[in-house]
Structures are given as C-alpha cells and as structure tokens.
Amino acid sequence: MKRFAAIVRVTIRQTLSLKRALGLMLLAGSPAAMYLLYMIGTRGTSARNIETAFETSIGMTVGVFMNIVVPVVTLIIASSVLGDERRDNTMSFLVLRPIRRYMIAAAKTTAAFLEAFLITGVGAAAFGILVGIAVDTFAYFVPLLVGTAIGTAAYAALFVPLGYLLKRATLIGLTYVFIWENGIAAAVPALASLSPWRIGVSAMAGLAPDDFFDLVPSDFALGSLTPGAGGAVIKALILVALSAAFMAAVLRRRDLAT
Amino acid sequence: MTENPALVADPTVEVTGVSKWFGQKVAVSDVTCSFGPGLTGLLGPNGAGKTTLLRMLTGLILPSQGEVLIKGALPRAEVDRYRNIGFVPEESALYNTLTARQYVAYAATLTGLSDPEDAADRAIETVELTEDANRQIGGFSKGMRQRTKVAAALVHDPEILVLDEPxxxxDPVQRAHLIGLFGRLAAEGNTVIVSSHVLQEVERMTDRVIAIVDGKLAAAGDIAAIRRAMSDIPYRVLIECNKSRHFAAALLDSEAVYSVSVDNSRLRLETSDLLGLGSIVSRLARDLDVRISKFAPEDESLESVFRYLVGGR
Incomplete structure (x- = not known):
C-alpha cells in the first residue's frame, strides 16, 4: 500500500503543475461561468423563471459539462500520467522495481482519477451551487457530483493506456470523444456501456429527481443503459479493472527502448 | 576458469546467443557472454549496441533471439528479482519536480525498504550529493543528475549494478569519486557492469572488458590478453634513444621489424614478435653503442585495442 500511495503521490506532483491546474480549472469552471452570465443576463426579465433556468442547467450539465468538459479535462490529465513517464524516459525507473505491473497500472489510473476529479469536481460543485441558487433546489447537486466522479473514472480508464501507447493521444482522444460519444455510440444504443459519458449520465439520472428525463432525451443520453448509480459504479469499476489489466500486460510485454 | 574469455566461472548474469533487431535494424547480433562478481567494462563506440544489450540484461527489452538470465532466471519473469538489480540508464530518467532526496527515497520506497528516508540519506552521502539533496532535480547540472541516478540505483544495495555511461x-573530481565507488562495490563482491565509449574511463575502472562493435561481440577478456590474441595485427613499440636514424636503419634489417618511423629521438616500430624484438633491440643497442631511454609497447592500452577492433569503420 505504501508503494501504491507513493506512485499516486509522485504522479500527481509530476503531472499537475500549478499552471496546468489553473488552466484546467478555467475549462472546468466554464459551464459555471456561462451559467452565471445567463443568470446575470436574465435577471429581472421575463426570460428568467425557474423552469427555463432548470431547462438551461440540465442542457448544460448533460451536453456541455458531462459531454465536453469532463472528457477533455480527464483526457489531458490521464493521457499524461503514463505518457509523460514514457516521454521523459522515467519508465525504466518505475518498472525496474519489485512492483507488480498491475499495481503500477492501478496506481496510475487512481492518480489520473484523483487529479482529474479534483478539477472536474470543483467545476461540478461550482456549477451545481449556481444551479441550486437559480432553481431553488439543490436536489441535483449530489447527482451531478456523483455523475462527474463516475464519468471521470471511466474516462481515466480509457485515456491512461491511450497516453502511454500513442504519441498523439490528445488528438486521438478528442476524436474519440466527438466521434464515438456523439456519433457511433449515439447511433448504436447497445454500445452505451462503452460510453463513459452515458455511464456518468446514467449515474446522475439514477440519483436525480424524476423530472430529469422530462428534459433529457434518454435514448440519446443513455442509449441502452438504465438510470442507476450502482450500475454505473460497477460499469466504471469494470472499465478501470480492464484498463489496469491491459496496461499491466502492456508493461509486462512491451519493450522499453530509449 | 572457463576457456572462453567472454564467460566467467561464477556468473550472476548470463547472456546466451542474444540478438535484438528493431525492424530491419540489427542492434545486437548473437552475443554470448557472462558477468560475475567484480567490475566488467562494456566497451564500444556510440551506436555499437551497448545500451540495447544493457537494457536486455535488465529486462527492459526482450531479446528477439537468445536468452538473458539474472541469477538463473529471466529478468522480467519475476519482478522480485529487481530487489537485486540497480540500473543507471543513459537517458535522464529523473523526475524534475522532486528533490534529489525525494527521488532517491521514492526509489527506496518502491523497492520496499523499511526506512526509505534513511536509506536515501546514506545513498546520497555515498555519491557526495548531501549538500544539494534538498534541491529540485530540475535545476541540477548533468553531473549532479548522474550522481542522483547512481544514488537511486544504489539505495537498495543491489547485488547486480548495471550502469550505462554513468x-x-x-567533472574529473566526480568521475574519480564514482570510479572509486564502482571499484569498491565490485571489490565487495557485487557484479558491476559499466558501459562506456570513453576508453580511458574503462581502462581506469577495470581490466576485464567486453567489447561490442556493430552489435557483435568483438573481443572479451583482459585488455592485454585481447591484444595478444590479435596475432595478425602487428604490435607497435615506441623507442626513445640517441643515434635514432642509425638505429632505425639497423632495426629495419631485422626480420621481426615490419616498419620504423623516426621522429627526432623517437622510433615507432611495428613487429609481429614483441619478445623477439626485445632481444634484438638490446643486442643492436649494445653493438651500435645506442643509449635507450624508453622502450614501451604502445598497444596494450585500451585505446589501441579499440582502434584495432573498430579499425576501418
């Protein structure tokens, strides 16, 4: 456990510089900033009522925050936790120690999740607070945080190996987010279990009040998934375990040439 | 003792018929050698395949063909084997945001030492980096970075130490200190393998050399023995004397001498028979009343051996 914690600690320290954290915080905070502008812009006008504020918040949550901010922030962080080790030639330091490869992979995925959720979680909390103020209820606050955490974990599971295996991981990751999440997985609902966005949304939907689906097209946002935090947690954990097992196999078999 | 100079009697690291190719490029070709307690220099020009071979020894790279065994086992098969191995890679391999102490303590923690901080302090002291131990590695000079890597490789007292261009x-002072350190570790019974393309460095560290040229084992053994084995290549001898031109003409008449060049009082000879030349020189010097102030083979330096090995490339 000491070694696992050490890898997590050093990884976070190495990959989350203050500059990067601030930049990603700005990105994660952008839905909250946009919502604040919306609140200020519609204050005292007929366009501003609880229904429209609620409708706007759900659209931004599902369509912007969960669909763009969470994957992009997680992509940038997760692709660097092992990718930077490869690029900086520090992998040999890590793998020439008496540590199981699965532990390295699991520690790296954990570090990616913690780092990314530190950013996405703050963004979700800021957004959730503003929505709560605007719609007079905080019933969506916890579902948003849980959905964000689960989405972040699922994306981290995908992007950690991507960052290690591919040189243009960010570009390919972005292509994945837009083509897979919004194209292929949307067109084939049976693939929803492989869509971290939909897994996160299903967790949120399972915890949110019933009126959530009045505003979200469930066939697009959930595909074949049923709302429920428990199922979403299990799916995310399966993705994390598969990712760590795959990365462990890669670390065991792949050469580490200079 | 084994007859093959590339093999040692009590090996801790065994390399058998190892080749490695990357696509069309053959980096290492059919190398068989072994390493045991003591210091062995792995010598070769840049691009000879030293780094690839060392990375195969540690398990970072798997051979395309052949086998590497560390204490009888494949290095990658059982990660616990890494408790016995310390590796200093040629590349940076450092976390720039950490201090030297944190980096070495991290290595100690990952190796499972019970008191990583204490072990780190001792390793840092060994490489004489204590004063800078709390500075971030990102601000270190190349020499300090090298010493930090050596400290991290030594922190768990490994039995086998693999050092790639350490x-x-x-600087010269640090170099002398590290050479002394590697020698001490070898004298304590550890297997120390040091690669270098700088001949004088290897020569200062050890007599036992494995020379790699173009991915192939070019020579192995102690430097003088390698030179002696190259019977088809003439020995070069330097003689300093008076009456140099007169003496050179007389030497040229001898069958043992292939050629002589004269540079003031210095003669440079090429001969196939070093022992025979000694008696001819002393006889001729006596007969011609020549005073010899120096008689030295120029060939038993590593540099000349190496020049022969890579000659023409």
Missing amino acids: LNGT
Missing part, C-alpha cells in the same frame, strides 16, 4: 557529464 560518467557522462561528470
């Missing part, structure tokens, strides 16, 4: 970037 003296790169170090």
Whole structure:
C-alpha cells in the first residue's frame, strides 16, 4: 500500500503543475461561468423563471459539462500520467522495481482519477451551487457530483493506456470523444456501456429527481443503459479493472527502448 | 576458469546467443557472454549496441533471439528479482519536480525498504550529493543528475549494478569519486557492469572488458590478453634513444621489424614478435653503442585495442 500511495503521490506532483491546474480549472469552471452570465443576463426579465433556468442547467450539465468538459479535462490529465513517464524516459525507473505491473497500472489510473476529479469536481460543485441558487433546489447537486466522479473514472480508464501507447493521444482522444460519444455510440444504443459519458449520465439520472428525463432525451443520453448509480459504479469499476489489466500486460510485454 | 574469455566461472548474469533487431535494424547480433562478481567494462563506440544489450540484461527489452538470465532466471519473469538489480540508464530518467532526496527515497520506497528516508540519506552521502539533496532535480547540472541516478540505483544495495555511461557529464573530481565507488562495490563482491565509449574511463575502472562493435561481440577478456590474441595485427613499440636514424636503419634489417618511423629521438616500430624484438633491440643497442631511454609497447592500452577492433569503420 505504501508503494501504491507513493506512485499516486509522485504522479500527481509530476503531472499537475500549478499552471496546468489553473488552466484546467478555467475549462472546468466554464459551464459555471456561462451559467452565471445567463443568470446575470436574465435577471429581472421575463426570460428568467425557474423552469427555463432548470431547462438551461440540465442542457448544460448533460451536453456541455458531462459531454465536453469532463472528457477533455480527464483526457489531458490521464493521457499524461503514463505518457509523460514514457516521454521523459522515467519508465525504466518505475518498472525496474519489485512492483507488480498491475499495481503500477492501478496506481496510475487512481492518480489520473484523483487529479482529474479534483478539477472536474470543483467545476461540478461550482456549477451545481449556481444551479441550486437559480432553481431553488439543490436536489441535483449530489447527482451531478456523483455523475462527474463516475464519468471521470471511466474516462481515466480509457485515456491512461491511450497516453502511454500513442504519441498523439490528445488528438486521438478528442476524436474519440466527438466521434464515438456523439456519433457511433449515439447511433448504436447497445454500445452505451462503452460510453463513459452515458455511464456518468446514467449515474446522475439514477440519483436525480424524476423530472430529469422530462428534459433529457434518454435514448440519446443513455442509449441502452438504465438510470442507476450502482450500475454505473460497477460499469466504471469494470472499465478501470480492464484498463489496469491491459496496461499491466502492456508493461509486462512491451519493450522499453530509449 | 572457463576457456572462453567472454564467460566467467561464477556468473550472476548470463547472456546466451542474444540478438535484438528493431525492424530491419540489427542492434545486437548473437552475443554470448557472462558477468560475475567484480567490475566488467562494456566497451564500444556510440551506436555499437551497448545500451540495447544493457537494457536486455535488465529486462527492459526482450531479446528477439537468445536468452538473458539474472541469477538463473529471466529478468522480467519475476519482478522480485529487481530487489537485486540497480540500473543507471543513459537517458535522464529523473523526475524534475522532486528533490534529489525525494527521488532517491521514492526509489527506496518502491523497492520496499523499511526506512526509505534513511536509506536515501546514506545513498546520497555515498555519491557526495548531501549538500544539494534538498534541491529540485530540475535545476541540477548533468553531473549532479548522474550522481542522483547512481544514488537511486544504489539505495537498495543491489547485488547486480548495471550502469550505462554513468560518467557522462561528470567533472574529473566526480568521475574519480564514482570510479572509486564502482571499484569498491565490485571489490565487495557485487557484479558491476559499466558501459562506456570513453576508453580511458574503462581502462581506469577495470581490466576485464567486453567489447561490442556493430552489435557483435568483438573481443572479451583482459585488455592485454585481447591484444595478444590479435596475432595478425602487428604490435607497435615506441623507442626513445640517441643515434635514432642509425638505429632505425639497423632495426629495419631485422626480420621481426615490419616498419620504423623516426621522429627526432623517437622510433615507432611495428613487429609481429614483441619478445623477439626485445632481444634484438638490446643486442643492436649494445653493438651500435645506442643509449635507450624508453622502450614501451604502445598497444596494450585500451585505446589501441579499440582502434584495432573498430579499425576501418
């Protein structure tokens, strides 16, 4: 456990510089900033009522925050936790120690999740607070945080190996987010279990009040998934375990040439 | 003792018929050698395949063909084997945001030492980096970075130490200190394998050399023995004397001498028979009343051996 914690600690320290954290915080905070502008812009006008504020918040949550901010922030962080080790030639330091490869992979995925959720979680909390103020209820606050955490974990599971295996991981990751999440997985609902966005949304939907689906097209946002935090947690954990097992196999078999 | 000079009697690291190719490029070709307690220099020009071979020894790279065994086992098969191995890679391999102490303690923690901080302090002291131990590695000079890597490789007292160009970037004082350190570790019974393309460095560290040229084992053994084995290549001898031109003409008449060049009082000879030349020189010197102030083979330096090995490339 000491070694696992050490890898997590050093990884976070190495990959989350203050500059990067601030930049990603700005990105994660952008839905909250946009919502604040919306609140200020519609204050005292007929366009501003609880229904429209609620409708706007759900659209931004599902369509912007969960669909763009969470994957992009997680992509940038997760692709660097092992990718930077490869690029900086520090992998040999890590793998020439008496540590199981699965532990390295699991520690790296954990570090990616913690780092990314530190950013996405703050963004979700800021957004959730503003929505709560605007719609007079905080019933969506916890579902948003849980959905964000689960989405972040699922994306981290995908992007950690991507960052290690591919040189243009960010570009390919972005292509994945837009083509897979919004194209292929949307067109084939049976693939929803492989869509971290939909897994996160299903967790949120399972915890949110019933009126959530009045505003979200469930066939697009959930595909074949049923709302429920428990199922979403299990799916995310399966993705994390598969990712760590795959990365462990890669670390065991792949050469580490200079 | 085994007859093959590339093999040692009590090996801790065994390399058998190892080749490695990357696509069309053959980096290492059919190398068989072994390493045991003591210090062995792995010598070769840049691009000879030293780094690839060392990375195969540690398990970072798997051979395309052949086998590497560390204490009888494949290095990658059982990660616990890494408790016995310390590796200093040629590349940076450092976390720039950490201090030297944190980096070495991290290595100690990952190796499972019970008191990583204490072990780190001792390793840092060994490489004489204590004063800078709390500075971030990102601000270190090349020599300090090298010493930090050496400290991290030593922190768990490994039985086998693999060092890829460990003296790169170090100043003469640091170099002398590290050479002494590697020698001490070898004398304590550890297997120390040091690669270098700088001949004088290897020569200062050890007599036992494995020379790699173009990915192939070019020579192995102690430097003088390698030179002696190259019977088809003439020995070069330097003689300093008076009456040099007169003496050179007389030497040329001898069958043992292939050629002589004269540079003031210095003669440079090429001969196939070093022992025979000694008696001819002393006889002729006596007969011609020549005073010899120096008689030295120029060939038993590593540099000349190496020049022969890579000659023409």
